[in-house]
Structure formats: structure tokens, C-alpha cells
Amino acid sequence: MNYRFIVGLMAATCISAPALADEYSWKPDRPINIIVPWSAGGSTDQVTRVVAPILEEALGTEVVVVNQPGASGSTGTKAALDAPRDGYTWTANAIANNATYSVTGLIEDTSIDDYAIYLHVANVPVVSVNANTDYQDFPGLLEAMESGSVTVGTAGVNSSGGMALAAIKEGAGKDLSGARMITYDGGNPAVIAAASGEVDATTQLAVEQTEMIRAGRLRPLTVLSDTALEVEGIDPVPPITEFLPDFHVAADYFGVFIPVGAPDEVYETVDQVWKDHVMNSEALKSYANDRGAVFAPSYGKAALDKAMPVVISEACARVTRGEAVVDPSEIGIDCP
Numbered sequence: 374m375n376y377r378f379i380v381g382l383m384a385a386t387c388i389s390a391p392a393l394a395d396e397y398s399w400k401p402d403r404p405i406n407i408i409v410p411w412s413a414g415g416s417t418d419q420v421t422r423v424v425a426p427i428l429e430e431a432l433g434t435e436v437v438v439v440n441q442p443g444a445s446g447s448t449g450t451k452a453a454l455d456a457p458r459d460g461y462t463w464t465a466n467a468i469a470n471n472a473t474y475s476v477t478g479l480i481e482d483t484s485i486d487d488y489a490i491y492l493h494v495a496n497v498p499v500v501s502v503n504a505n506t507d508y509q510d511f512p513g514l515l516e517a518m519e520s521g522s523v524t525v526g527t528a529g530v531n532s533s534g535g536m537a538l539a540a541i542k543e544g545a546g547k548d549l550s551g552a553r554m555i556t557y558d559g560g561n562p563a564v565i566a567a568a569s570g571e572v573d574a575t576t577q578l579a580v581e582q583t584e585m586i587r588a589g590r591l592r593p594l595t596v597l598s599d600t601a602l603e604v605e606g607i608d609p610v611p612p613i614t615e616f617l618p619d620f621h622v623a624a625d626y627f628g629v630f631i632p633v634g635a636p637d638e639v640y641e642t643v644d645q646v647w648k649d650h651v652m653n654s655e656a657l658k659s660y661a662n663d664r665g666a667v668f669a670p671s672y673g674k675a676a677l678d679k680a681m682p683v684v685i686s687e688a689c690a691r692v693t694r695g696e697a698v699v700d701p702s703e704i705g706i707d708c709p
Contacts (some may be wrong), residue, residue, distance in 0.1 A: 392431030392649060395545060399642035403436040407463045407629055409447025410560030411528060412442045414580040420494055420627060421465040423660045424651065431646045432641065444556040445531030446470050447479035454483065458634030465629045467533055468492065468680045469687040475533060475704055476688050476697050484704035485684065489640045490676040491647050494656060495667040496578040497598045498537035499610060501591040503570050511594040511616050514574065518552040526563035526572040529556045530696070533625055534563060536687060537597050541576070541613075541692055545622045546586075565685035567591060578625075579665035583607065598622055604665040623683040626669065628676065632682035647672045686709075 394400070407425060409418045411582045421438050429436040441449030446466055453464035464471070474535035500511060508514045517523050535554065537690055555572050557563040560581040568590040575582065575591070579602055585591040586607050593610045595683035596602040599622050602610040613620050621699030631643065651657065652670040661668040671679055688701040689708035 386684045392645060394431060397432070397642040397645060399636070399638040401432055401434040401461065403461065404437050404441050405432070405461050405463065406437050407465050408439050408441050408449045410441055410443070410446035410452075411466075411532075412557075412562060413440050414561030414581075415528065415551070415559035416496055416533065416580045417446075417465050417467070417627060418559070418561075419580055420657075420660065420666070421629065421663070423494050423657055424493055424629065424654075424695060427654050427656065428643075428646060429651050431650045444479055445529035445534045445535070447474050447531070451480050451631075452473060454480070454487065454654045455631055456632070458632055460631065460635035460639030463629050463631045464488075466627065467496070468628060468630075468676075469536070469683045470531055471630055472684040472704075472706070473688045473691060473701075476691050476699050476701055476706075478698035479531065485677070486633075486705070488630035488632055489643070489673070490628060490630060490680070491643065491651070491670075491678060492676045493651060493668075493670050494661050495624040496533065496580055496667045497596050497602060497665065497667075498533055498576050499579045499582050499586075499593050499597070499602065499665075500541070500574065500576050500595045500613075501535075501567060501582055501586065501593045502574045502628060503567055503572075504590050504592050505570060506573055506592075508574075508592070508594065511613070514594055515547070515549065515616075518545075518549040519547050520551065522551050523574060524553050524555050524572040526555050527577060528558070528563050528567040530554070531667045532560065532577075534560060534575060536690070537576040540597070540690065541619075543690070543694065544617050546617075557707070564591070579604070581611075583664050586623070597659065597691065602665055605663070607665075608639045616662050623686040624667070624669075624679075625683055626676075626680040644672055670709050 456462035
């Protein structure tokens with residue numbers, strides 16, 4: 374991939390203490406909009422509303438979170454790409470989404486090179502069922518997916534939940550055609566659907582499920598990780614590798630993204646704000662610990678390098694599943 378632009382954004386002035394708003398090179402004179410391309414309450418919306426006040430205080434201007442769901446997150450993402458490149462319209466998402474929208478044809482001619490990257494947490498999907506179902510463990514659910522019919526609520530094929538379900542079907546080594554995905558406008562509605570019994574299960578992220586699990590309305594069966602999920606108030610959730618030892622796991626990084634083309638001082642300033650304020654934020658650490666996410670802020674080339682495994686995994690999985698309309702190599706992603 375072409376790292377040249379992002380490498381240029383890594384330059385930051387070393388200072389002994391976090392700078393104040395009037396000390397940064399860019400001084401925004403109106404509100405900044407962060408478009409969350411999913412409905413309110415989901416994983417992207419939750420963490421963006423934690424990060425926005427941090428940015429707001431550091432930059433000395435209002436940071437507005439705008440929910441614009443639709444088409445597996447591509448509607449709001451395209452709106453951010455189509456906005457004036459002046460530094461005042463950003464977007465937020467799982468990085469694998471922004472990097473692969475063109476692979477599935479949801480947004481034409483786009484790649485991760487279209488953004489400056491600012492990551493904050495890594496998230497993990499959890500397979501949970503409505504607490505009133507008979508499914509007590511993951512093998513039992515797999516058996517039902519193979520022999521019967523199980524409805525699974527997700528935020529769509531391009532969401533973390535949709536990709537998790539596809540990965541399970543691919544990695545189980547058996548025909549799970551009995552698992553039928555029901556899509557919603559975001560992770561929160563999908564989780565609520567599972568908690569209410571509208572669907573049998575959900576594969577959305579832990580951060581979207583923890584409250585319903587704590588309330589006893591969802592029963593978690595496994596986490597798509599190679600280690601157990603441990604969150605206060607919830608019994609440890611066993612890793613999927615306990616049941617499917619060869620299951621491939623790649624950390625799912627989330628962040629905010631500024632389309633390229635704005636003045637250089639925009640990126641220089643946000644780089645420094647990320648370093649000064651986000652990478653040591655107690656509010657963000659608390660959110661991650663409480664919700665079952667991993668506190669993992671980074672920016673620029675370091676962020677891209679950290680996230681490339683999940684970007685490659687998701688892009689190439691689209692090819693394997695017959696969902697790709699553009700070969701990943703056309704956007705600089707080489708599949709193994």
C-alpha cells in the first residue's frame with residue numbers, strides 16, 4: 374500500500390506537556406462533524422461519543438457526532454468522503470470497513486489511503502443467544518445452525534457482526550446454512566432484537582452486548598478471540614479457539630478518519646492531539662475496561678501497520694466468500 378502520505382503525517386513536535394488549544398498550528402473556527410455511519414448506541418457510536426469530548430476540549434471547538442446509517446455503513450462514509458476537504462468533516466468506523474468498501478462495491482474507487490488514521494480501541498465480537506433459548510453452549514448452537522434454523526441479528530454484511538457470522542460459517546468446517554442473518558441499521562438494534570427474542574442470537578461486538586449480558590437478557594457462548602473475554606460483572610466468556618482451534622483471529626480496530634486533502638496543519642494538529650490527549654485518556658481506558666474493548670490508541674503509519682492484519686483478513690475473506698466485486702490487489706491489498 375502507499376504509505377507516503379500517512380508517513381508524512383507522523384511528524385509531531387516533541388513537547389514536555391500536552392499543548393493547549395491555542396498552541397496547536399490549526400485553530401478550528403467552527404464545529405467539526407464526525408459522521409458515524411451507524412445508528413445511535415452501537416459500538417462505533419459509543420466510543421466516538423467518548424472520544425469527541427476529549428477532542429473538543431483539546432481543540433477548543435465543538436465536535437458534533439452525526440449518525441448517518443445505511444448500506445452497511447457506506448452511506449455515511451461516502452458523505453464524509455464527498456464533503457469539502459477542509460478538515461471539518463471526519464468519519465468513524467472499524468478500519469476494515471473503510472478499507473474494504475470498494476471491494477464489495479459499496480463505495481467505488483476508495484481505499485484506506487483516502488484517510489488519515491486515528492485508532493482508539495480494538496473490539497471483539499461475541500456470539501450470544503437470547504437467554505430464553507435452549508442453547509447453553511457454542512457447540513450446541515453450531516449443531517442447531519447445521520441441522521435447523523437459527524436467526525442471527527447483525528448490523529449487516531459489512532458490519533463486525535456480519536463479518537463475524539461469515540467467519541464462523543467459513544471456519545466451522547461444516548454447512549451452517551441454517552444460520553439466517555437478519556440485518557438492522559446498527560449493532561444496538563441488532564443486540565436489542567436478540568435480547569427481546571425477535572431473533573435467536575447475535576454476533577455483534579462485546580461493547581454492544583455487555584449491558585444486556587449483565588442484565589441476564591443475553592447468554593454469551595463464545596468470543597471471537599484466542600483468549601477469554603473478562604469483563605467486570607460477567608463470567609469469563611470462552612474463546613472460539615476452544616471450540617474451533619484453527620479459527621483465524623485478527624484484532625478489529627476502530628477509530629476516526631479524516632479524508633485526505635485538507636490543509637497539512639489539520640493533520641499535524643490532530644496527530645499531536647491524539648498523542649497528547651487520546652493516548653493517555655482515562656475516560657477512554659474506563660470505557661474500554663467496562664465494555665470489554667481493548668484500549669489501543671495509535672495514529673499515522675503505526676496505526677496502519679497495527680490494523681493491516683484485519684484489513685487484509687476482511688478484504689481477502691470477501692474474495693473467498695464470493696462477495697468481492699473488485700480484486701483487493703486493485704487497492705493495494707495482496708491476499709496470501
